[in-house]
Amino acid sequence: MTPLAEMAPYLALILVGFLPNEVWRMLGLLVSRGIDENSELLVWVRAVATAVLAGVIAKVTLMPPGALAGVPLSVRVAAIVVAFVAFLSVRRSVFASVLAGEVALVAGALLFGP
Amino acid sequence: VNAFLAGLRAASTTVFTLVVIGTYIGIGALGHDYGFSLPWVMLANTLMWAAPAQVLAITALGSGAAAVEVAVTVGLSAARFLPMVVSLLPLVRVPGSRLRDLLLPAHLTAASTWVEGFRLMPPMPRESRIGFYNGLGVGLICWANVGSVIGFFLAASLPALLTACLLLLTPLSFLASTLRNSRLLSDRLALALGLVVGPLLATAEVGLDLMWTGLIAGSVAYGLHRLREALR
Secondary structure (H helix, E strand, C coil): CCHHHHHHHHHHHHHHHHHHHHHHHHHHHHHCCCCCCCCHHHHHHHHHHHHHHHHHHHHHHHCCCHHHHHCCHHHHHHHHHHHHHHHHHCCCCHHHHHHHHHHHHHHHHHHHCC | CHHHHHHHHHHHCCHHHHHHHHHHHHHHHHHHHCCCCHHHHHHHHHHHCCHHHHHHHHHHHHCCCCHHHHHHHHHHHHHHHHHHHHHHHHHHCCCCCCHHHCHHHHHHCCHHHHHHHHHHCCCCCHHHHHHHHHHHHHHHHHHHHHHHHHHHHHHHHCCHHHHHHHHHHHHHHHHHHHHHHCCCHHHHHHHHHHHHHHHHHHHCCCCCHHHHHHHHHHHHHHHHHHHHHHHC
């Protein structure tokens, strides 16, 4: 392989992976200047960030990538619901919640899977 | 230096240690399956540090999508970092902080560091927060690299159901940790509304759906929070 061909994937990583990803963090760095920790504006920004995370949760569950798409929709949604219930019932534990969701996914996939 | 070490230690003892390792086992396996080298995958972990965007980049580049298209999809998925960085930096900044002191904390910000930062840093003295946060982020990226080495070499032997479990780690950990960190009504409402608005916009094939989800659900949640404060 020529040196250029070897470098091509790395060039692609920088140009279409790293840069379009990093630009948002750097914008955030510039925007955050002069904003106080206790400012009311930050309550709104936090709400926006939280809602985006909620959007990611919903999107991965309903329109899943790769092997997760092989698990029926009802099982994926049930796993999220089980995780939510486990969080509330087991001392607000993140670990218990994630574990319960995974167990529900495996059980559901084995019972109702193709 | 001590704060940095404390951050490294925190990076190895949270639920996110396991979540990050698991998620990146999946990414290492995916990179292997799409024909990328291990150094490429590890460099992507370190430079991008964004699991959903990395999955997009690997599958799109690996299947020969146009470069511009890949850049746009990655860029859209990463828009969440803007509000995260804007809300996190005021927490770590001290009056004398220079812009370049904040470059690394900004780069290390991802869902896991953001959530853990907001959970662990408020009781800490302000001067030690940047060091702690850098340790936390660097530590978690190291675990991500460990995960992708494991995934890269196990790729062929990973059963489909296990890969499905690894992919579900992202939404499960986001859900539980946002629930735990939601103290204000606005945060809880934003989570609930985002879960509803997100799928609606995505099915309607609205462009920039995640960004609009954030702005719409986040602003409505904030508005209701203000309304309740005003009525008290």
